[in-house]
Amino acid sequence: QKEVEQNSGPLSVPEGAIASLNCTYSDRGSQSFFWYRQYSGKSPELIMFIYSNGDKEDGRFTAQLNKASQYVSLLIRDSQPSDSATYLCAVEGFQKLVFGTGTRLLVSP
Amino acid sequence: ETGVTQTPRHLVMGMTNKKSLKCEQHLGHNAMYWYKQSAKKPLELMFVYSLEERVENNSVPSRFSPECPNSSHLFLHLHTLQPEDSALYLCASSQDLGNNEQFFGPGTRLTVL
Numbered sequence: 001q002k003e004v005e006q007n008s009g010p011l012s013v014p015e016g017a018i019a020s021l022n023c024t025y026s027d028r029g030s031q032s033f034f035w036y037r038q039y040s041g042k043s044p045e046l047i048m049f050i051y052s053n054g055d056k057e058d059g060r061f062t063a064q065l066n067k068a069s070q071y072v073s074l075l076i077r078d079s080q081p082s083d084s085a086t087y088l089c090a091v092e093g094f095q096k097l098v099f100g101t102g103t104r105l106l107v108s109p
Numbered sequence: 110e111t112g113v114t115q116t117p118r119h120l121v122m123g124m125t126n127k128k129s130l131k132c133e134q135h136l137g138h139n140a141m142y143w144y145k146q147s148a149k150k151p152l153e154l155m156f157v158y159s160l161e162e163r164v165e166n167n168s169v170p171s172r173f174s175p176e177c178p179n180s181s182h183l184f185l186h187l188h189t190l191q192p193e194d195s196a197l198y199l200c201a202s203s204q205d206l207g208n209n210e211q212f213f214g215p216g217t218r219l220t221v222l
Contacts, residue, residue, distance in 0.1 A: 004151070032209055043199055043213040044152070088152070092209050096142075096165060099152040 003027065004091050006100035014108055019076040021103050023089030026070070033065060033072045034090040034097065044088055048074060079107045112136040113214035115200050121220045122190065130185040130217050132200030140206045141183040143175060146197040146216070158183060159206040190221045 036044035086102040157165035
C-alpha cells in the first residue's frame with residue numbers, strides 16, 4: 001500500500017467550477033498535511049497546510065482534513081485556467097514529508 | 110523566487126563524468142533536503158541535513174554524495190551515474206527539522222547519457 005495516494009488524473013473542470021482534489025494516507029500518526037502546486041517544468045510551491053480536523057480556507061482554496069478516515073482534500077473555487085498544474089499532497093512522516101504522485105488539474109476556458 | 114536557488118538549472122553528463130549540484134537558501138533555515146523527481150513517481154527524499162549534520166540517507170547509491178558545509182549551502186556530488194539517474198533534482202529547506210513547511214528551489218534537470 002502506498003503511503004500517500006492520489007489519483008493521477010487529469011482532472012478536467014471548466015473555468016469557474018469547483019475543483020476537488022483528494023488524498024489518502026496510511027500513517028495514522030501523521031499530524032500535518034500539505035498541498036503543493038507544481039506547474040509544468042517548475043518546482044513545487046506550498047499553497048496550503050492543515051493540522052486540525054475540519055476545514056481551512058485561504059482565498060479560493062479550502063483544505064479539508066478527516067483524520068479518522070485518513071483523508072485530506074483541496075477544493076479550488078472559481079477555478080481559473082492559471083490553476084492548471086499538478087497538485088501534490090504531502091503528509092508528515094518522521095522528520096520528513098512523504099509525497100503522493102500528484103493529481104494533474106486542467107481548467108478549460 | 111522562493112529564496113532557494115540551485116545551479117546549474119540543466120546538466121547533461123556522461124556516465125564517467127563527475128559533476129556537482131549546488132543549492133543555496135537565503136531564508137535563514139536550519140534544515141535542507143535533496144529530492145529526486147522522476148516522471149510518474151512521487152518525490153523521493155534522498156538526503157536530509159539539519160544544522161549541517163546529515164540526519165537521513167534514504168538508501169541512496171554511493172554515486173550520489175552530499176555535502177553541507179554550512180546551513181545555507183548544500184551540494185550533491187555526482188560520479189559514474191547511470192541513465193536511470195536522469196531526473197529533476199530538487200533542493201528544499203525548512204526552518205527546522207521538525208517544521209515540515211518546506212520551500213523548494215527551481216531544480217536541476219539532469220540528463221545522463
